[in-house]
Amino acid sequence: MIEDDDRIRLALTLALEDEGYVVRSAATAEEGLLSQRREPADTVLVDLMLPGIDGFQCIRELRRTDDVPVVVISARDDTHDIVAALEAGADDYLVKPAATKELTARLRALRRRARPLPAAQPAELVLGELEVRPLAGEVLLRGEQLTLTRTEFRLLSELAEHAGQVLSRQQLLQRVWEYDFGDERLVDVHVGRLRQKIEDNPGSPQRLVTVRGLGYKMPR
Amino acid sequence: MIEDDDRIRLALTLALEDEGYVVRSAATAEEGLLSQRREPADTVLVDLMLPGIDGFQCIRELRRTDDVPVVVISARDDTHDIVAALEAGADDYLVKPAATKELTARLRALRRRARPLPAAQPAELVLGELEVRPLAGEVLLRGEQLTLTRTEFRLLSELAEHAGQVLSRQQLLQRVWEYDFGDERLVDVHVGRLRQKIEDNPGSPQRLVTVRGLGYKMPR
DNA sequence: TGGGGTTTGTCACAGAACTGTCATGCGTCC
DNA sequence: GGACGCATGACAGTTCTGTGACAAACCCCA
Numbered sequence: 001m002i003e004d005d006d007r008i009r010l011a012l013t014l015a016l017e018d019e020g021y022v023v024r025s026a027a028t029a030e031e032g033l034l035s036q037r038r039e040p041a042d043t044v045l046v047d048l049m050l051p052g053i054d055g056f057q058c059i060r061e062l063r064r065t066d067d068v069p070v071v072v073i074s075a076r077d078d079t080h081d082i083v084a085a086l087e088a089g090a091d092d093y094l095v096k097p098a099a100t101k102e103l104t105a106r107l108r109a110l111r112r113r114a115r116p117l118p119a120a121q122p123a124e125l126v127l128g129e130l131e132v133r134p135l136a137g138e139v140l141l142r143g144e145q146l147t148l149t150r151t152e153f154r155l156l157s158e159l160a161e162h163a164g165q166v167l168s169r170q171q172l173l174q175r176v177w178e179y180d181f182g183d184e185r186l187v188d189v190h191v192g193r194l195r196q197k198i199e200d201n202p203g204s205p206q207r208l209v210t211v212r213g214l215g216y217k218m219p220r
Numbered sequence: 221m222i223e224d225d226d227r228i229r230l231a232l233t234l235a236l237e238d239e240g241y242v243v244r245s246a247a248t249a250e251e252g253l254l255s256q257r258r259e260p261a262d263t264v265l266v267d268l269m270l271p272g273i274d275g276f277q278c279i280r281e282l283r284r285t286d287d288v289p290v291v292v293i294s295a296r297d298d299t300h301d302i303v304a305a306l307e308a309g310a311d312d313y314l315v316k317p318a319a320t321k322e323l324t325a326r327l328r329a330l331r332r333r334a335r336p337l338p339a340a341q342p343a344e345l346v347l348g349e350l351e352v353r354p355l356a357g358e359v360l361l362r363g364e365q366l367t368l369t370r371t372e373f374r375l376l377s378e379l380a381e382h383a384g385q386v387l388s389r390q391q392l393l394q395r396v397w398e399y400d401f402g403d404e405r406l407v408d409v410h411v412g413r414l415r416q417k418i419e420d421n422p423g424s425p426q427r428l429v430t431v432r433g434l435g436y437k438m439p440r
Numbered sequence: 441t442g443g444g445g446t447t448t449g450t451c452a453c454a455g456a457a458c459t460g461t462c463a464t465g466c467g468t469c470c
Numbered sequence: 471g472g473a474c475g476c477a478t479g480a481c482a483g484t485t486c487t488g489t490g491a492c493a494a495a496c497c498c499c500a
Contacts, residue, residue, distance in 0.1 A: 101300075186448090186449060189450085413478095
């Protein structure tokens with residue numbers, strides 16, 4: 001739980017512990033993010049109005065590396081806030097004061113959907129002369145570090161993670177851009193840019209190949 | 221959407237269609253369940269107070285066979301109802317009148333969590349010297365990769381998946397081309413092209429044989 | 441707060457690849 | 471022999487891809 005108001009934190013903690021939950025709490029986003037990185041909880045509750053990094057930012061930060069279910073608990077019931085929080089990556093949004101019963105019911109509902117542990121992302125993916133380190137955020141080609149933009153990096157990670165498997169432009173749009181629809185040309189363009197950086201001869205790609213009519217893949 | 225109030229159904233439908241959703245609606249749980257069974261939607265909205273089978277029961281019924289995300293939209297904001305709906309298997313609960321923006325944001329959040337359809341696709345089909353890998357989008361003949369077009373690939377996959385079984389031109393048109401009618405010669409042409417690639421001697425096909433009067437098959 | 445450089449997404453376009461149709465020809469079956 | 475089913479080469483229209491240009495959004499720094 002990330003919540004700066006001591007009284008609310010205490011009250012919620014007690015209520016949840018009563019229900020059998022084990023709660024760990026932090027008063028700031030920084031503290032919470034650190035804690036989650038060190039010892040991942042299986043659900044995160046977060047307030048929106050926090051000192052320093054606010055709740056929205058906190059969620060986005062969390063989402064960059066973590067697929068943990070996130071529930072916002074906020075005093076504000078403004079539609080705009082709700083939408084923004086959900087867009088930032090939250091899974092649910094409750095308005096304070098929230099009934100404990102409702103909170104725990106929503107937590108249970110969410111946990112039903114939670115993906116069975118994201119198969120511990122490997123620290124390093126090696127594809128021939130190319131090494132991708134998702135956690136470190138770096139890519140090495142023949143041991144030399146490449147400078148990729150964030151989009152390129154995510155695209156590469158996604159493809160590398162499914163090496164040997166064709167990913168359609170739609171799948172890539174969804175996983176890399178989180179678009180549910182959109183212009184597939186966008187993928188082409190970024191693939192093109194990525195090739196400039198990871199291919200020895202971008203004209204005839206070896207590492208990131210087109211599977212005509214289906215999508216792209218990196219040969220295993 | 222399962223909602224008995226005509227006006228609300230219409231209003232919600234319009235609002236959602238405005239956002240790009242395709243909406244199908246039913247006025248009763250029975251109707252809705254049937255519709256979902258016949259042609260599964262990827263998300264279900266359901267009201268709680270319905271004539272006949274009520275919303276709770278409807279959700280439980282749905283859940284027996286379907287993992288589709290379910291969002292309750294109800295006029296009652298009683299904690300007890302919320303908890304009961306979530307326990308019944310709902311994923312989210314909104315109180316009417318709900319802001320369209322919030323609804324769509326919650327739908328998006330939910331869809332992020334929705335499990336991808338259990339793609340019961342075999343990773344590899346082996347037919348003698350021929351290997352078909354649907355996921356990788358590749359076909360190997362004696363270990364060597366072939367370059368097939370998408371149509372050829374789909375045609376081969378379909379035939380390989382039903383190896384030993386004759387598929388009529390009509391069946392192939394339906395499954396590969398998704399045509400419900402059409403010139404059967406089309407199949408011949410593509411079979412011919414495919415043979416050029418997978419047969420050692422396309423003149424007397426061994427792997428993809430004609431069954432005169434019936435169709436084509438790949439011997440098991 | 442205001443540049444200046446990056447990164448992103450959109451568009452238009454050209455070349456390559458693919459598709460569906462047709463006409464022709466061959467073999468088979470009755 | 472004729473009817474029929476099938477194979478195949480040619481071809482024109484369509485689709486798919488890669489790319490350069492460009493503007494909007496973003497980021498960093500003074």
